[in-house]
Amino acid sequence: MPALAITDLRASYASRPVLKGITLSVGTAEIVSVIGPSGSGKSTLLRVLVGLLRPDSGEVVVEGRRIDYASKRDIHVLRNRCAIVFQQYNLFQNMTVLDNVTIAPVKIKGRKRQEVEEEAQALLRKVGLADKLRAYPDELSGGQQQRVAIARALALRPEFLLLDEVTSALDPELVNDVLDTIRLLAADGMTMLIVSHEMSFVRELSTKIVLMADGLVVEEGAPADLFERPQTARAQEFIGKILRH
Numbered sequence: 001m002p003a004l005a006i007t008d009l010r011a012s013y014a015s016r017p018v019l020k021g022i023t024l025s026v027g028t029a030e031i032v033s034v035i036g037p038s039g040s041g042k043s044t045l046l047r048v049l050v051g052l053l054r055p056d057s058g059e060v061v062v063e064g065r066r067i068d069y070a071s072k073r074d075i076h077v078l079r080n081r082c083a084i085v086f087q088q089y090n091l092f093q094n095m096t097v098l099d100n101v102t103i104a105p106v107k108i109k110g111r112k113r114q115e116v117e118e119e120a121q122a123l124l125r126k127v128g129l130a131d132k133l134r135a136y137p138d139e140l141s142g143g144q145q146q147r148v149a150i151a152r153a154l155a156l157r158p159e160f161l162l163l164d165e166v167t168s169a170l171d172p173e174l175v176n177d178v179l180d181t182i183r184l185l186a187a188d189g190m191t192m193l194i195v196s197h198e199m200s201f202v203r204e205l206s207t208k209i210v211l212m213a214d215g216l217v218v219e220e221g222a223p224a225d226l227f228e229r230p231q232t233a234r235a236q237e238f239i240g241k242i243l244r245h
């Protein structure tokens with residue numbers, strides 16, 4: 001049983017279709033990367049998976065549970081299991097790094113502060129920020145802030161981590177530390193769905209790559225197959241363009 005199974009998923013904004021029948025699955029400890037041109041619906045797919053957007057039709061099954069988007073309880077299940085990190089990290093500027101990481105588990109999940117703080121410290125150590133617990137976001141670089149955002153997502157103890165272009169807003173010299181953090185999580189066996197433009201990173205790390213265009217999955221496969229032997233004309237065109245850089 002895949003950890004996450006999506007079947008013929010359709011979603012729209014107002015009445016404009018954006019996801020036009022997406023089928024894809026993610027196994028436990030798999031790292032699936034979604035690539036594709038801007039506007040193809042990658043972020044929209046992730047928004048559906050964290051319950052921020054209700055799909056028009058299709059099926060989302062998480063750990064064997066079919067999500068009913070009309071049910072508050074199911075949306076809660078979705079939000080409990082899937083954590084997302086966005087390009088814009090949006091930390092609370094008036095709170096320390098440690099408080100940014102602990103606030104949701106303590107205030108929303110009602111967990112014991114001491115236990116959450118211990119866990120948060122371990123997470124911040126893992127992302128390389130053990131010495132920044134008491135710092136405020138504006139004292140950190142963009143890459144450090146993004147790593148706080150990743151620690152904040154992990155503090156929710158998700159089964160799935162969804163990453164939406166988490167390095168796209170960073171200065172080039174700050175990208176690698178964030179990618180190293182993601183590599184560490186991969187080595188820990190975290191199940192991830194990653195949207196990224198960092199092609200060499202995606203290729204090295206992913207168990208499977210899914211190419212989306214215009215609201216559909218164009219092609220999917222092992223990284224070497226998709227990059228070296230794309231089958232469809234659309235995939236050949238896209239891979240050709242990105243490999244020319």
Ligand SMILES: Nc1ncnc2c1ncn2[C@@H]1O[C@H](COP(=O)(O)OP(=O)(O)O)[C@@H](O)[C@H]1O
Pocket residue numbers: 013014018036037038039040041042043044045
């Ligand atoms: N909140 C929104 N309201 C209306 N249209 C949107 C919204 N967000 C995205 N779109 C449109 O949906 C399409 C897919 O967007 P998106 O999922 O962000 O693509 P990607 O992440 O692949 O670049 C685009 O045409 C975009 O303009």
Ligand SMILES: [Mg+2]
Pocket residue numbers: 042043044164165
């Ligand atoms: Mg996007």
